[in-house]
Amino acid sequence: MSSQDGSLVAGPGRCCSAVPFCCSASGHTSNALEPARERAAGPWSSHDQRDAEEADTRLLIAELCKQFYHLGWVTGTGGGVSIRDGHNIYIAPSGVQKERLHPINMFVLDYPSFQPLISPPACSGPLRPSQCTPLFLAAYRIGIDRPGAEVGSVIHTHSPEAVDVTILCELRGEDAFVITHHEMIKGIRRNSGEYHRYQDELVIPIIDNTPQERDLEESLSEAIRRHPEAPAVLVRRHGLYVWGRSWRDAKTQCECLDALFNATIRARLLGCDMRFPPAGSKYLHDRKSTEAGPLRFPEPQQQ
Numbered sequence: 001m002s003s004q005d006g007s008l009v010a011g012p013g014r015c016c017s018a019v020p021f022c023c024s025a026s027g028h029t030s031n032a033l034e035p036a037r038e039r040a041a042g043p044w045s046s047h048d049q050r051d052a053e054e055a056d057t058r059l060l061i062a063e064l065c066k067q068f069y070h071l072g073w074v075t076g077t078g079g080g081v082s083i084r085d086g087h088n089i090y091i092a093p094s095g096v097q098k099e100r101l102h103p104i105n106m107f108v109l110d111y112p113s114f115q116p117l118i119s120p121p122a123c124s125g126p127l128r129p130s131q132c133t134p135l136f137l138a139a140y141r142i143g144i145d146r147p148g149a150e151v152g153s154v155i156h157t158h159s160p161e162a163v164d165v166t167i168l169c170e171l172r173g174e175d176a177f178v179i180t181h182h183e184m185i186k187g188i189r190r191n192s193g194e195y196h197r198y199q200d201e202l203v204i205p206i207i208d209n210t211p212q213e214r215d216l217e218e219s220l221s222e223a224i225r226r227h228p229e230a231p232a233v234l235v236r237r238h239g240l241y242v243w244g245r246s247w248r249d250a251k252t253q254c255e256c257l258d259a260l261f262n263a264t265i266r267a268r269l270l271g272c273d274m275r276f277p278p279a280g281s282k283y284l285h286d287r288k289s290t291e292a293g294p295l296r297f298p299e300p301q302q303q
């Protein structure tokens with residue numbers, strides 16, 4: 001299923017219709033590649049239902065990656081999406097054209113043991129799971145370790161806005177992105193579930209990049225420990241990891257964060273510092289931070 005240039009070729013006609021999910025590997029017996037909404041109406045067993053849901057998750061990852069490619073988030077093969085459906089975690093392969101994934105290309109791991117369950121069939125070509133796998137699992141672990149937290153999806157982007165904002169913070173000698181008083185903050189949840197409000201202070205930690213993606217695991221896990229409410233971690237000069245209770249949640253947060261990074265960069269060009277509330281904010285008495293520490297307030301004006 002991979003062409004000579006290494007890009008993936010979708011081939012249900014050649015492979016999957018004859019070998020559903022290449023069921024020698026998965027144990028499935030029906031054509032699970034058809035999404036639920038497209039399957040013929042008829043009597044459904046719970047096994048059919050389960051197959052259809054699994055097919056939907058695989059297809060969803062392929063669709064989201066295509067969408068994210070066109071946003072510039074998963075270009076040059078890097079970045080990706082992982083989705084958990086109950087006890088199954090789905091992860092795309094490494095180093096492939098992420099906008100050309102096919103549902104059978106996904107790896108499946110057990111949740112919460114993280115043991116490998118299903119690899120793509122041989123006809124997919126020699127695929128390896130995404131290098132982001134240990135980082136995705138570090139985020140899923142939040143939902144296991146913390147009462148009240150739940151992680152159902154993790155997204156890794158190489159969004160230019162995310163990269164630029166880490167460079168802005170680098171110039172300021174800061175190891176966290178901070179913003180307050182912006183509408184899109186309201187789309188971001190704390191890991192405990194509560195949404196931020198417009199006037200709250202959102203803090204997203206930044207870790208240093210490493211030559212190998214997998215070597216980010218330790219510092220990402222450390223950032224998660226030190227910032228227990230942050231639903232994302234920025235990687236300096238590299239990109240963003242963001243997670244949510246569902247894929248919709250993770251995607252929404254990714255979009256809101258991208259808008260906040262963008263706004264920060266543009267505001268900076270206009271001479272505005274989004275780390276602080278605007279002069280005369282009426283909500284200074286009623287603010288919370290993602291952090292346990294003190295809120296940031298504007299420097300007193302020089303006379």
Ligand SMILES: CSCCC(=O)C(=O)COP(=O)(O)O
Pocket residue numbers: 076077078079080092093094095096129130131132156213
């Ligand atoms: C040019 S991509 C470099 C590696 C990287 O940053 C990455 O996110 C790799 O993801 P993959 O899923 O392709 O292993």
Ligand SMILES: [Zn+2]
Pocket residue numbers: 078079156157158213238239
């Ligand atoms: Zn990456």
